[in-house]
Amino acid sequence: MTALLLTGCSGQADPTAYPSAPPDYKLYDTDNLHNEAAWNTSNVHDPSILKDGDTYYIYSTDVKVGGTGTPGIMVRKSKDLISWEWVGYAFVGVPEEAETWTGATGLWAPDIEKFGDTYYLYYSASTFGSNTSYIGVATSSSPEGPWTDQGEVVKTSGVDDPNAIDPNIVLDADGKAWFVYGSFFGGIYVSPLNQETGKLAEPGFGTKIAARSRSMEQGAVEGPYVIYNPEQEKYYLFVSYDSLSSDYNVRVGRSESITGPYLDSNGRDMLDVDYEAQFEIGNKLIGGYRFNEGEGWISPGHNSVLQDGSDYYLVHHARPEQDSNWMYLHVRRMVWTADGWPAVSPERYAGETPQKVAAGSIHGEWELLVHEKLIDGQVGSNTITLLKNGKIEGGEPKDYWKFDGDHTLTLYWHDAEGTVISEETVLLLPAWDWERNKAALVFTGMNESGAAVWGKQLSRDS
Known part of the structure; x- marks a missing residue:
């Protein structure tokens, strides 16, 4: 697959290699209900x-x-x-x-x-x-x-x-x-x-x-x-x-x-x-x-x-x-x-490979989704922002994130009193966003309860 290099708001190229667009197979293809060759x-x-x-x-x-x-x-x-x-x-x-x-x-x-x-x-x-x-x-x-x-x-x-x-x-x-x-x-x-x-x-x-x-x-x-x-x-x-x-x-x-x-x-x-x-x-x-x-x-x-x-x-x-x-x-x-x-990965495979991620490409608005064990139906996402100063906006005031300089991110979540209640270590992947039809940075990991934690970047801060 041809790799894509994304350009951030600052105009600088992101050296991370993202996959290019996969085939656009049609969902609900009623025209080919009986055409096995097109399945x-x-x-x-x-x-x-x-x-x-x-x-x-x-x-x-x-x-x-x-x-x-x-x-x-x-x-x-x-x-x-x-x-x-x-x-x-x-x-x-x-x-x-x-x-x-x-x-x-x-x-x-x-x-x-x-x-x-x-x-x-x-x-x-x-x-x-x-x-x-x-x-x-x-x-x-x-x-x-x-x-x-x-x-x-x-x-x-x-x-x-x-x-x-x-x-x-x-x-x-x-x-x-x-x-x-x-x-x-x-x-x-x-x-x-x-x-x-x-x-x-x-x-x-x-x-x-x-x-x-x-x-x-x-x-x-x-x-x-x-x-x-x-x-x-x-x-x-x-x-x-x-x-x-x-x-x-x-x-x-x-x-x-x-x-x-x-x-x-x-x-x-x-x-x-x-x-x-x-x-x-x-x-x-x-x-x-x-x-x-x-x-x-x-x-x-x-x-x-x-x-x-x-x-x-x-x-x-x-x-x-x-x-x-x-x-x-x-x-x-x-x-x-x-x-x-x-x-x-939270996204279907499109040719992505695990690799070092540029630190400047992480901060911005993200969707966060947790596969809680009790929810066996469909789970939705909520929006957070990973700020340049290391804070997380969208939760408690003391929530923050850290990056290891390679492709591992740790999210620290607090209760209303400011006590850390969860640390989620996730792995970053440059992927294809099938829902929005564009390349995007995602992350995946497992929290302390053994539930999958997913994230998808929606926009990147300059």
Whole structure:
């Protein structure tokens, strides 16, 4: 992507490199409801990502706005994570064994992995509200197929069983493969995987690593995705809480072992179903949000994570607030806090890179948005001003900010008596403001409660 250099009110160029304008894909594109080749980022639900050579592939659930989705797992590809093109379907219909077991008319929540020269595509078959479910696997010598179905990996039906959907393959620190899966009902499980067959290495359902009380949206925890961060020497479990159509949100816990326990930044176990404030468990990475201008988004969730060298990206779907029947692919740059927690950009990826930020570019008017854990619907923003003298205007008189001279900002918040009640350390990114269609400086971080803190610069003081 071509970098932009912004000019401030003083007329001096800002040496920070900002991304240029991404493709202007139309929202609510009713002209192409039945034209799959034009879907690019629309009709994407439960995306799983793979990098193969210089190409990125997205595999996703069978959905369609304004009609019934074609069964078979959608496939798209990109060279830059920004512009996406349609590839086609992995299968023609639901594989016979999966259809017989579940009665499914479409396939959900795939995942993709490569072992040796073979690609393994995992798929879910079920019906809404049922745990008579099935995860199967197909193989190919190409990420674009053709695919040969290899049958069952795990299936469920009993009242006390897990729910065999939402597969995820993860390699541990020693390169050993594991199979993570589950949704609602029994919770999230992990089990060793045989890399030669792509199937479970041991009988049974595996080890439970996350669950929620049935009192919370009927125990809604799903879409597990685990990564190992070698720099942190920890495993990170990403899951989605609550209703996929209204208040989906992504939570994170971490562990020193792939089998858990996975704890949030306050030490709460992602497996604790007895803690009375269930909504507080897990660091909240992203939920529904709306900035002051442009389209707001609801129900972001069911993510995958791309580890591309030293770069990380959160890949998820979200629904636009004006018509939540639509669903779109979002890719976001992920950064890591000083204490080893992931945080994601408030803006979709447009080619931005973490870099040193000019000190003179920070002061000005900003929108501040906090993904409070109790708010599982859409959260709005408020306006603050970072003054040249280090003060923050828009809160209490003693609020102030500090910059480390590189790309880290710390915000100090006080109560009415002047006592510091919160310190929020956030990371600055030169991004693309999708709501206002212009380059802008943003920040992201995590506060003491484990809630994401976002900021977006609206104007810059000279």
